[in-house]
Amino acid sequence: MENLLEEILGCTICKDFLPLGVNPVLSAHESSKILLIGQAPGLKVHQSGIPWDDMSGKRLRQWLNVSNETFYDAKNIALIPMGFCYPGKGxxxxxxxxxxxxxAWHKQLLSKMEEAELVLLVGQYAQKYYLQKNAKKTLTETVSNYKSYLPKFFPLPHPSPRNRFWLRKNPWFEKDVIPELQKxxxxxV
Known part of the structure; x- marks a missing residue:
């Protein structure tokens, strides 16, 4: 696993498309029990080099009901984005x-984490990639049907502050889904 992580951290596959340059951000261990697959690092995470080191990460840790220590212990939770580097602003x-x-990297990473029991799919990019034809037409439909993907996958919306309207419009998520997630x-862990 160490060699693979070093390879990923040295990856330059898409360097020509990254406005701020290459800076892969992830955390994984062969004994990770939970794989958290998100989108890509934001600007703040790109600058700090720490996965989910922003307001989205704060909300995500609240959803999971875990401390920073638990969250950042790769033996508990592997933090793997769909894209390892900050893609730039749209x-x-x-x-x-x-x-x-x-x-290039996900299949290799996942093959080394045989103890993983749960894969959290945060956002539509992770959901479409991993659920493929089983993903519903919208993120809302996919998340509301989370039970159909268990016990392996657990789809979640992105915890970005930009999604506050989605959360307000879908109170069932925090009322019904979050307690099941926390359990x-x-x-x-």
């Missing part, structure tokens, strides 16, 4: 994650 937020990362996380 018109309404960050650009989508670069596709090269998942294609499963507590059992594994």
């Amino acid at each position: 018109k309404t937020g960050d650009l989508p994650p670069r596709k090269e990362c998942a294609e 499963r996380i507590a059992r594994l």
Whole structure:
């Protein structure tokens, strides 16, 4: 696993498309029990080099009901984005994650984490990639049907502050889904 992580951290596959340059951000261990697959690092995470080191990460840790220590212990939770580097700014937020990362590295990473019992799919990019034809037409439909993907996958919306309208419009998520998520996380960590 160490050699693979070193390879990923030295990856330059999409360097020509990254406005701020290459800086892969992830955390994984062969004994990770939970795989958290997100989108791509934001600007703050790109600068700090720490996965989920922003407001989205704060909300995500609240959803999971875990401390920073538990969250950042790779033996508990592997933090793997779809795109390992900050993709740059778009018109309404960050650009989508670069596709090269998942294609080049995800299969290799996941094959080394045989103890993983739960894969959290945060956001539509991770959901479409991993659920493929089983993903519903919208993120809302996919998340509301989370039970159909268990016990392996647990789809979640992105915890970005930009999604506050989605959360307000879908109170069932925090009322029904979050307690089930927290129960499963507590059992594994």
